[in-house]
Amino acid sequence: MKNLKHYIFLLSIGALSACNYEFPETAVQEPSAGSADFTKMVSIGNSLTAGYMDGALYNRGQENSFAVMLAEQLREVGGGEFNVPSINSENGFYAVGPGGVPLGRLVLTVNPQTGATGPAPIGAGDFPSPYQGDKTALNNFGVPGITLGTALIPQTGGPDSPQNPAYNPMYARFASAPGESTVVGDAAAAMQNGGTFFTFWLGNNDVLGYATGGASNPSILTSNEDFQARLTAALGAMLQSNPEAKGAVANIPSLNVLPYFQLVPWNALPVTAEQAAQANQGYIPYNAGLEQVQGLGLISAEERELRTIAFVAGQNGFVMEDETLTDLSALGLPSIRQSNANDRATLPLAQSLGQPVNGAIRGINHPVEDQFVLLPSEQEEIVTKINTFNGFINAAVEANADRLVLADIKDLLDRAAAGQVSAGGVGLNASIIPPNGGFSVDGVHPNARAHAFVANTFIDAINAKWGANIRRVNPNNFVGNDLPR
Known part of the structure; x- marks a missing residue:
């Protein structure tokens, strides 16, 4: 049997020598916070907020999440420190390899025998280790794999046992009280401790896990009723943590933009x-x-x-x-x-x-x-579910319109897939192919350059809502995917 990757990943690297791009600057205006207060921002979400890329949480990805970029831009308008639960790993953890050795993040590799290019683990990685810093000083509560439901229950932090399917080691490593605290509770506590602004991006995994598993396990697809109730509880906890705080809420991207469902053709x-x-x-x-x-x-x-x-x-x-x-x-x-x-x-x-x-x-x-x-029927089911969930998110934002604004990431990635997103004349597309591909090698999570566009989507929404003048990020200062090895 021929190497299938040869038919699955076709990369064009002829134009990769041009790596420095200009970013168009608008008329210089004094940065301002408008009617919002960014003294302390708290971010809650899943892998997207954590900076998970290339199938792993690792240093470079974590340091280049949209939340970190946004916090950096907020410094000019009164924002403070933004502490993340550092994973302290150059390659992170993708999977367990032969002999129980942890394998690190995915990279694009070229098979020397066939010339085929595709993702493969970089080599040795690290099992997630407990966070050693001050948990009470954290600002980023992004947890890979988290759903709205598991963000609200203490079992997510432990114990690690076959009887506890909710256990998530990525939360347990920095939970304030593993087995007792919750992701939402920890984020709300951070808001109570001087928080003035928050970002909220949960709900993706309530449908994504079902989709990436080929819609083969209906039990993990969140019902409409549960999604709405859990969204109300989680978002309500953040709003109630400081009645004066404001926030930006992101929605769920379309299924059609994810390379994960595009890279293997039907006739592969x-x-x-x-x-x-x-x-x-x-x-x-x-x-x-x-x-x-x-x-x-x-x-x-x-x-x-x-x-x-x-x-x-x-x-x-x-x-x-x-x-x-x-x-x-x-x-x-x-x-x-x-x-x-x-x-x-x-x-x-x-x-x-x-x-x-x-x-x-x-x-x-x-x-x-x-x-x-x-199957076509499953694709239709997932599209309907995403639209329904986004309807709940839109309604929740509108119900708290004085304090919340929507960051329309779905629209951003839809436009990227249509070739309508660029910075300095350099486009962003919905692929894993460098230099313009906006998704990391795992085909699901944005890479660092795409995270800059995500950060700008938040910034644009905040500026328009509260009359702020937060400077936008230059996406061309951030790398997309590395060249094939």
Whole structure:
């Protein structure tokens, strides 16, 4: 089987020598806070607020989160220190490697044998370690993997046991009282301790985890009722912590902008003529069975055509599970078909497609499992869920319009995907390809340069809402993704 990454990641690096760009300066005005007070900013959120990039929380990412950039710009208008729970790791933790060794963040690598370019761990990393600083002085309460629900319960901080699925080591490492405190409670306490302004960006993981898992685990998709109730509780806690404080609330980006669902094409399976002939021979009984059940009126001609499996030499759709098909298991016919342009494969399939599975080949005679693909109906479900959740976020901001403003990150990334975002003539796009790609190598989280655009979205909203004049960040001062190694 050919190396699938060759078909999945196509990088053009001819224009990468130009790395210094100009940032257009507007007319010089004296920085001012307007009617807001930025003496102490507190940020609460998930991996996006934490600065998680390239599949890991590591020093460079943590130091280049939008929250850190925003706090730096606020210094000119009275903002103070902004302390983060430093991870103290150059490469962070991506996964456990052979022998239990921690592997660090993802980087773009070139296979010397095939020339294929794709993400791979940089090498050794570090397991998350407890934060050694003053927890009472923290400003950034961004926790990778956190949902609105787990931000509100003490189990998130421990104990670490099979009986506690809510445990999150990224919160436990800096929780004020592991197993007793909550992320929202700690952030609210920081606000009570002199906080005057906050950023709030929670809710992404209430739908993202379901999506990245191929919509295979409905139990982790937050219901509309729970989302609204938890949003009210979490945002309410921040507002009540200081009745005079103001805040900026961000919304949830679209599914369509994430490279995680774009990097593996529907026809990513390369098949030789010999493999195609052998596979087609094996599917003769299955295809014949489909014709028989169509003749009995159990499926339509359209469904029979959709389910018919046929390989050719070259690039092919892969055989996959599809639970939305008519259940013919009683007749010995599984609910499988080949992928098509309407399906969205997830990034992990790049490592699994075409690989041996119990003597079969995944994607040929072993169907690709549900967790690797989003069906059209699942994509529609997720889009509807994101729109509903964003509706709740918009309503919450409008209900507290005197104290809150919306930072429309969804709009920012939608425009980036449409080629409508740039700084100094240098664009930002929804890819992982340097230098213009705005997503880190994991295909989900923005890189440092994109975080600068996110920070500017917050700044623009704050300036417009409270008559402030906070200077914008120059995105071209921040690196995107590193060149392939």
